[in-house]
Amino acid sequence: xxxxxxxxxxxxxxxxxxxxxxxxxxxxxxxxxxxxPPGTAGGLPFSNGILVGNTLYVAGQEGSDKGKLRPGGIxxxxxxxxxxxxxxVEAAGLQMTDVVSVNVYLADIAEFAEMNxxxxxxxxxxxxxxxxxxxxxxxxxxxVEITAIAVQTR
Numbered sequence: 001x002x003x004x005x006x007x008x009x010x011x012x013x014x015x016x017x018x019x020x021x022x023x024x025x026x027x028x029x030x031x032x033x034x035x036x037p038p039g040t041a042g043g044l045p046f047s048n049g050i051l052v053g054n055t056l057y058v059a060g061q062e063g064s065d066k067g068k069l070r071p072g073g074i075x076x077x078x079x080x081x082x083x084x085x086x087x088x089v090e091a092a093g094l095q096m097t098d099v100v101s102v103n104v105y106l107a108d109i110a111e112f113a114e115m116n117x118x119x120x121x122x123x124x125x126x127x128x129x130x131x132x133x134x135x136x137x138x139x140x141x142x143x144v145e146i147t148a149i150a151v152q153t154r
Contacts, residue, residue, distance in 0.1 A: 037091035040084065041067055049088040054152040056092045060105070061085050062142040074111040074143045078118040081146045086122065089150050096122060098150040102130045105145040109134035115144060 035049030035056065036042065041064075050057045061084040063070050063077025070080040086096055102123075106115060112132060120127075128148070138145050 035088055035092045037087050039066065039087065048084075049092055051092045056089060056094055056098075056148075056150040056152075058085055058088050058148040058150070060145040060147045061088070062138065062140060062145050064140070064142070069140055069142055074106075074108075074114050075118055077143045078115045078146075081144050082119065082122045085146055085148050089148070092150070094150045094152050097124060098152050099123065099128045099148050100151050101149040102128050103147045104130065104132040105135045105138060106132065107135065107138055107141075107143050111143060 031052070033051045034047035035051055036047055040048045046059055048059050048061070061081045063080035064084070065080055070076040085099075089096060089099065104115065104119070106112065109132075115132075
């Protein structure tokens with residue numbers, strides 16, 4: 001091997017070593033992990049939850065059990081949607097007390113009060129910040145879809 005070839009090999013080894021050391025020093029807070037607990041829908045083009053460091057982002061959860069909307073209207077659907085959120089939160093090693101923000105999407109804003117009755121049972125004080133909006137339509141003709149962000153502070 002000539003001198004130029006040898007220098008290129010040494011340079012390549014040095015670059016590989018530097019890249020390995022930089023990757024090893026990557027802070028754990030930047031590692032992203034999918035959270036898809038048993039019983040949640042599979043084969044979707046998204047994760048049910050993404051945990052980055054101590055922050056969990058929960059994808060929109062409809063009021064379904066095993067892929068089928070829970071019958072009975074907004075109350076039972078809200079119960080199922082929030083149970084799905086709770087399952088994802090707990091699968092990530094967090095608790096509902098760690099939820100800091102929630103978005104609620106309703107097919108009919110007239111169902112706000114009934115949704116709110118169920119919602120209150122899932123969140124102790126201090127309750128998370130929340131936005132509730134009416135949307136034109138939800139997938140599967142659902143009445144409600146709920147997203148959440150949780151931050152583990154303990």
